[in-house]
Amino acid sequence: MKFHRWIAGWLFVPGLALGSGVVDEIAAHKHLGVASCASSVCHGATQAFKESNVMQNEFALWQEFDPHATKAYQALTGAEGQAIARKLGLGDATTAKVCLDCHADNVPADKRGEKFQIADGVGCEACHGGSELWISSHAEKSATHADNLAKGLYATEDPVKRAELCLSCHMGTPDRMITHRIMGAGHPRLAFELDTFTWLNPHYQIDADYIARKGDWNGVRDWAVGQGVAAANLLDVLLDERAGFQGIFPELVLFDCHACHKPMSAGKWAPRQGTGLGPGAVRLNDSNLVMFRLVLSVVDKAASERVLAQSRALHQSTLRDRAATLGAARALRDTLRAELPKVGAFDFGEATLSPILASVLTDAERGEFRDFAAAEQAAMAVQSVVVAFKNAGALDEARSKSLQTRVDALYATVDREDAYAMGPFVAALREVRAAAR
Ligand code: HEC
Ligand code: HEC
Ligand code: HEC
Ligand code: HEC
Structure with a gap:
């Protein structure tokens, strides 16, 4: 089984087989x-x-x-x-x-x-x-x-390899699953963003000798790659017969928690273009997919549109049958895997930061961040982009401060997941965008 999956991954894109690869490599x-x-x-x-x-x-x-x-x-x-x-x-x-x-x-x-x-x-x-x-x-x-x-030293400096490593515990893979049953027993929900988490408790510094030994560092690139690896990992788990399904249900941890966990009286339903689903549907947690589509809107426009179409096809196939769902998941995963190396090699220079913020806001304005998990990822994305602005020397002290105040206000709107409302989130995002111009 393991061997089979390894071969399958290897045939598609060498070096990008996700899941069991990293666990085996660490334990080699x-x-x-x-x-x-x-x-x-x-x-x-x-x-x-x-x-x-x-x-x-x-x-x-x-x-x-x-x-x-x-x-x-x-x-x-x-x-x-x-x-x-x-x-x-x-x-x-x-x-x-x-x-x-x-x-x-x-x-x-x-x-x-x-x-x-x-x-x-x-x-x-x-x-x-x-x-x-x-x-x-x-x-x-x-x-x-x-x-x-x-x-056998693991390449933690490589963003794809690092994302696979961190996500093997911070998201779960077919071999290391955090199931809805574990959540049901009281385990906290997992949320991860590569750039933010890499810098929360560092024991390393990026200085001249680091760059000479291991190459340059770019936080926005890490954010971007992290989203792609997480989105592909979601599909890997869904495609795994053992991990992706529990009895007559698909594994619920792959879905948006708040699609089910909210009061019946909430009356909050409204359409989302990114899913094309009607009311009363359990939605896959597509927060990383949404973010990676926004990444691609600056790296490869055509691929970004393909990801939107293929994501909608995946969402809608979940209402049809399992075979259609697996087929749609495979097609989307192939697109993501093909794009990951391009994203890893893309120069996320200063000129790309403003368009990224703009595309997050465009999605927000049309209601894509109705679901908490996507809004939470968007807040972490904005933080990474703003830090990159600062590191690039694009902001003086005063602007940097005023921007950070607005990012903090954005974070405050996703602080309590059970109380999340899209209106205040979008308003806070508009403020960040206005201050970043
Ligand atoms: C949660 C994962 C994790 C753990 C645990 C961890 N590291 Fe690291 N370590 C990293 C990451 C990520 C980097 C930065 C990327 C890189 O350069 O590899 C890093 C970088 C380093 C570096 C290189 C810095 C440079 O300038 O090249 C050293 C040395 C290091 N770690 C030592 C340790 C030691 C010793 C421990 C245990 C006490 C440890 N690490 C535990 C993830 C980890
Ligand atoms: C072997 C599993 C494992 C790996 C690999 C791993 N982590 Fe963790 N990490 C954990 C666990 C478990 C915790 C939770 C500790 C706690 O709060 O109880 C954690 C906590 C953290 C926290 C603190 C989160 C918070 O809310 O305060 C950060 C930040 C973090 N990890 C970053 C990383 C990064 C970055 C990587 C990859 C370089 C990584 N981790 C790799 C298991 C892992
Ligand atoms: C797929 C990896 C994974 C598995 C499997 C897993 N955990 Fe966790 N667990 C984590 C991570 C990552 C965190 C930290 C969440 C965060 O802060 O972002 C965590 C957090 C926790 C916490 C909260 C810790 C704190 O500091 O607040 C507890 C308790 C816990 N796990 C217990 C368990 C138990 C018991 C099991 C086995 C039934 C288990 N976990 C299985 C990854 C995992
Ligand atoms: C398809 C609907 C659905 C989705 C999606 C879903 N859950 Fe659940 N959840 C349930 C059901 C049903 C129960 C069982 C309630 C019971 O035992 O009465 C449950 C129970 C729980 C419980 C235990 C609650 C209690 O009263 O003890 C927790 C915690 C939980 N889910 C967390 C999550 C998290 C976190 C996610 C997203 C990663 C999630 N759920 C996604 C339907 C869902």
């Missing part, structure tokens, strides 16, 4: 454990080293501030995590594979070195790959980044 070599990275002459310094390429205090930053160290495993020992596992009949959450897969570095027993501790949570090697082959050589003066990658 032995994980020696966080303690193996933490010596004070390695990554366990208390202060950043000035003469070194990397800060070398990564362990201290991770241990003290990073929720992957401070909260991920602890979520399973705490009362909330224990209750979720109990309701699902899983017993102790700290021994349940489904929980450990995302809340720790749950590689198989034969891939754990002597210092490996599952209770370390999402440790260095859960993101950087098993260090068995590169640990002794990667700090040598002669070691290049390419040498390290060849020995």
Whole structure:
């Protein structure tokens, strides 16, 4: 089954097979454990080293501030995590594979070195790959980044690879599913945006030597790529017979939560051009698809229109039958996969930022952000674009401040998902757009 899927992905676009690929790649070599990275002459310094390429205090930053160290495993020992596992009949959450897969570095027993501790949570090697082959050589003066990658270091700097990695826990893949049953037991809803999340608790800096070793960095590109990978991942899960369907229902976690979870008296229905669905339909959560379509409107106009047509076809096929749904999902996924490399290589320079904001607003004006999840993604998108404006030096201090105040006001309209209303969201978005001109 796994082999079959791998071959299928490989035949379409080499290097872009999503899902099980990243989990297998991270677990390809032995994980020696966080303690193996933490010596004070390695990554366990208390202060950043000035003469070194990397800060070398990564362990201290991770241990003290990073929720992957401070909260991920602890979520399973705490009362909330224990209750979720109990309701699902899983017993102790700290021994349940489904929980450990995302809340720790749950590689198989034969891939754990002597210092490996599952209770370390999402440790260095859960993101950087098993260090068995590169640990002794990667700090040598002669070691290049390419040498390290060849020995199994994971390419976290590559936005497509990074998105696949983060989403394997922050969205779920066919192999690591966060199901509606898990949500029903009380698990928080997952929401992720690559650029925003990459910079929430960083233990890295993009400086001249970084760019020399690994290439330049662009936050808008990361946002854009993250949307494409997430949209393709949604379709991968839907297309997976095991993960995409539960009995007579499709897996509900793939749908817009608020299509079902709102009071019957809300009376909020109105048409959305992006779906073409009538009232009373359960809608796929297309928030990442909507965003990726907006990305494509600046990268490849024709592809953006194709994504709109194919998304509408997918939404409407869900009311017909399973075969039509799978066919439409496959066609759309092929379009997304073909566009991802173009988006990754596109120069999101200053001139593209304003058109992106404009296209978000155009969609908003015609009612595309009726659903909370899409509005939430749009708010994170606007934040990434505004930060990129700032980093490009396009804003003086005063404009930068006034723009950020408006972005904060936009975030406030998506703060409480159960109280979300489209009107205030669109009004706040208009304010951001006006200030960015
Ligand atoms: C697909 C990956 C995935 C799976 C499977 C998963 N979780 Fe989570 N869980 C997450 C992520 C990611 C978050 C953080 C959400 C956020 O803040 O964005 C989280 C958050 C939580 C929280 C809230 C923690 C806090 O700090 O508020 C608890 C409790 C929890 N998970 C328990 C569990 C239990 C118990 C299981 C097994 C039944 C489980 N999770 C399965 C990814 C997963
Ligand atoms: C949640 C995933 C994640 C975890 C856990 C993690 N890292 Fe990272 N790390 C990243 C990302 C993303 C980057 C930035 C992209 C890049 O350059 O690879 C990075 C970059 C780095 C860099 C390179 C900075 C540079 O200038 O090239 C070092 C060194 C590093 N991490 C060490 C560690 C150590 C040590 C740990 C454990 C204490 C750790 N990381 C845990 C994701 C992670
Ligand atoms: C092995 C699974 C796993 C991987 C891989 C992973 N994360 Fe996480 N991440 C988690 C879990 C679990 C939590 C939740 C911790 C908690 O709050 O209980 C989390 C929390 C976070 C948070 C804090 C969210 C909040 O609401 O405060 C950020 C930011 C984050 N992750 C970013 C990333 C990024 C960026 C990547 C990819 C470079 C990544 N993560 C990869 C499992 C993972
Ligand atoms: C197709 C409709 C549908 C969709 C879409 C849907 N749910 Fe549900 N949800 C239900 C039903 C039905 C129940 C079971 C209610 C019961 O047990 O009485 C439920 C139960 C829940 C519960 C438990 C509520 C309780 O009273 O304990 C939570 C939490 C939940 N869903 C979260 C979500 C999240 C998060 C999403 C989106 C990722 C989502 N749901 C999408 C229909 C849906």
